[in-house]
Amino acid sequence: MLAMLLPGCGSDSVNPTPYQQTIAQGQQAIEQAISDPEHPVAAISVAMLKGGNVVWQQAFGVSSVPDQTRATTQTRFNIGSVSKVIAALAAVILQDRGLISLDTPIIQYLPTFTMLSPEYAQITTRHLLSHSSGLPGTNARNLFTFAPIPGYAADTQAELANTHLKHLPGELAVYCNDGFTMIEQIVLALTGQSYASFVEANILAPLQMTNSSYLTSVPSGGSFAYPYANGTQYQEFVNAYATGGLSSTPGDMMNLAAMFLGAGV
Structure with missing residues (x-):
């Protein structure tokens, strides 16, 4: 507007x-x-x-x-799928550190990942980040809740083990939340840190995004915009952190924007 x-x-x-x-x-x-x-x-x-x-x-x-x-x-407002920008940034930080290559199949970094379609072994990190992996879409179980529920990314990986690809990796791009959720699992496998902890230490803190966080637990402080519907106010928890779970402010997001405009500085 x-x-x-x-x-x-x-x-x-x-x-x-x-x-x-x-x-x-x-x-x-x-x-x-x-x-x-x-x-x-x-x-x-x-x-x-x-x-x-x-x-x-x-x-x-x-x-x-x-x-x-x-x-x-x-x-703080939940920024929804703008959170995917942070996931992509986390992935290229791993690449800059020599921990991954965007075009190497993710099974090299996440050997526990499997699907019913044998072509799953072709999926790369670039496929995950460009919505072209062929993963079915979105694991809706415990995606949005009224209390924090841990383990969403692991649950999604377990769910994918019982599903088929809907197209070959790289064949076309279809919006896919689960691809970004798998970034959480890759971060954990390669760094030993949870995705939320990794982002806090390597992105939010260095950029002084002090009013940004993932609601991994009931917050004890901070100011939030609370959803209100049909006479009821509640705090919504988005347990899919990489695909849509960041709470932030426009001011904090301008710190992130300035970093991009500054070519990474």
């Missing part, structure tokens, strides 16, 4: 506040969304990066509907 407004905003040298018009229009659109009685939205949080600087960061609405707690820029 905001990107559509950017071309008409002028340059920084003309406007002392970068993207002032975009920010004003964005604020207006967000306020309208939050106040829409037919399609109510509890909270929205936004950040915009210009070069290496965050030129706009703001939260709107409430993180807790019953308590009417105001959302802040530190309020």
